[in-house]
Every structure is written in structure tokens, then in C-alpha cells.
Amino acid sequence: MDLAEVIYQKTTRFPNEERYGITLQIRKSAVSIPSNISEGAGRATDPQFKYFLEVAMGSCNELYTQVELSRRFGYLDTDEADPVLDEAQQIYKMILAYYNNL
Numbered sequence: 001m002d003l004a005e006v007i008y009q010k011t012t013r014f015p016n017e018e019r020y021g022i023t024l025q026i027r028k029s030a031v032s033i034p035s036n037i038s039e040g041a042g043r044a045t046d047p048q049f050k051y052f053l054e055v056a057m058g059s060c061n062e063l064y065t066q067v068e069l070s071r072r073f074g075y076l077d078t079d080e081a082d083p084v085l086d087e088a089q090q091i092y093k094m095i096l097a098y099y100n101n102l
Helices: 002-011 022-041 046-073 078-101
Strands: none
Touching: 002 022, 002 078, 022 046, 022 078, 046 078
């Protein structure tokens, strides 16, 4: 949830014409990560939970790509993007470790 909060803060400065483009997409992927973990945790079986962890990992990858695109488009500078990219990678690794332990 902390990463989603950071994404929302950083994207407030994105160009207004991107409101329905990358701004919306990057925010959706950031919110999708904790939302899918939470939804999966409420499921009755481990296979169901694993499915939602897979979706959360996919959202992590999507977020990573969108942050990198935002840097390339000049919406984020390297000092802003790198910590977010590092955090997304760490979250992915944590989800994967949990997934593999189920």
C-alpha cells in the first residue's frame, strides 16, 4: 500500500493530457498489487490464493514497465524512478517467495 501511495503522489505532477493514459494505468497497477493480495488472502484454498498472487506479480511487472516508461517520457527523473523500481522489484520477490511457500 505504501508503494501505491508513492505512485499517487508522484503522478499528480504528470501532464494533464495523460490523465486517462499512463497516469490512470500506473495508478491502477499500483493499487492492483495490494488489492489482489488482500482478495486472495480471503479465499478458501491455497490454489485460489496463488492465483491472486500471480495477478499481483503481473501488476508488479506492469508497474515496473510504466515507471520506466514514465522516466523515458520525462515525467519522472531517475532519482524519483529508481527507488520506485527497486521497491517494485522487492515486492515482486516477496510475493514470489510467499507464492512458492504455499
